[in-house]
Amino acid sequence: MRIRRYRDDDLGRVEALWRACNLVVAHNDPASDIAFCQRSGHGDVFVGEDERRKLVATVMVGHDGHRGWIYYLAVDPAHQKSGLGAEIVRHAEAWLKALGVRKVQLLVRESNAGVVAFYDRLGYERSSVIVMQRWLNPPQNLGD
Numbered sequence: 001m002r003i004r005r006y007r008d009d010d011l012g013r014v015e016a017l018w019r020a021c022n023l024v025v026a027h028n029d030p031a032s033d034i035a036f037c038q039r040s041g042h043g044d045v046f047v048g049e050d051e052r053r054k055l056v057a058t059v060m061v062g063h064d065g066h067r068g069w070i071y072y073l074a075v076d077p078a079h080q081k082s083g084l085g086a087e088i089v090r091h092a093e094a095w096l097k098a099l100g101v102r103k104v105q106l107l108v109r110e111s112n113a114g115v116v117a118f119y120d121r122l123g124y125e126r127s128s129v130i131v132m133q134r135w136l137n138p139p140q141n142l143g144d
Contacts, residue, residue, distance in 0.1 A: 001048040001049065001050060001056060001057060001084055001087060001088075002048065002049050003046050003047070003048045003057075003087070003088060003091045004046065004047060004049070005044060005045070005046060005047075006034065006038075006044070006045035006046065006047055006058075010047055010055065011030070011031055011034070013047075013055040014030060014034070014045075014047065014055065014058055015030040015031070017055060017056075017057075017058060017074050017076060018030055018058070018072060018074055020074075020076065020077055021074040021075070021077065022111075022112070023072055023074055026139070027139035033060070033071075033072070034060070037060055037062060037071075040062065042062050042063055042064070042065075043060060043061060043062025043063070044060075044061055044062070044095060045058065045059070045060045045061075045072075046058065046059050046060075046061070046088065046091055046092065046095075048084060048087070048088050050079075054076075055076075056075065056076045056079045056084060057073075057074060057075045057076070057079070057084045057085065057087075057088045058072055058073070058074045058088070059071075059072065059073045059074075059088045059089065059091065059092045060072040061092035061095055061096060063096060063099065063101050067101070067103050067104070067105050068092075068093075068096035068101040068103065068104035068105065069104070069105055069106060070089065070092050070104060070105075070106040071106070073085065073088065073089060073092075073106075075088075085118060086121075086122055089122055092104075105127070106119070106124070107131065
């Protein structure tokens with residue numbers, strides 16, 4: 001797999017992959033989330049392509065000045081369990097490490113609990129924290 005930075009002409013393929021991996025919920029618009037990440041100055045989006053230039057993996061990575069965060073990790077369902085997920089996660093971790101970020105975190109929706117074993121295998125640990133949220137600009141369809 002060749003990993004490179006996201007380009008604007010990748011949007012349709014990225015959105016299709018995220019939908020195929022059930023990463024998109026009603027209040028998460030892929031185009032808006034990518035644009036916000038890119039203009040923040042604190043994150044980037046990477047895509048992985050196979051030898052035929054088919055988009056097979058993505059990851060969004062960023063930091064809050066203290067912790068790194070991984071979002072939108074997706075691997076084409078036909079390529080899952082082939083090592084591509086681990087490869088693109090390691091790419092995101094290297095991006096963070098190069099910036100001096102010492103710790104990376106991620107959130108897993110309860111509806112996606114099956115992915116926890118994947119992160120366990122990569123050395124991620126469950127954290128004893130409570131995640132709290134408050135909508136500053138509530139979307140029309142609140143789901144998750």
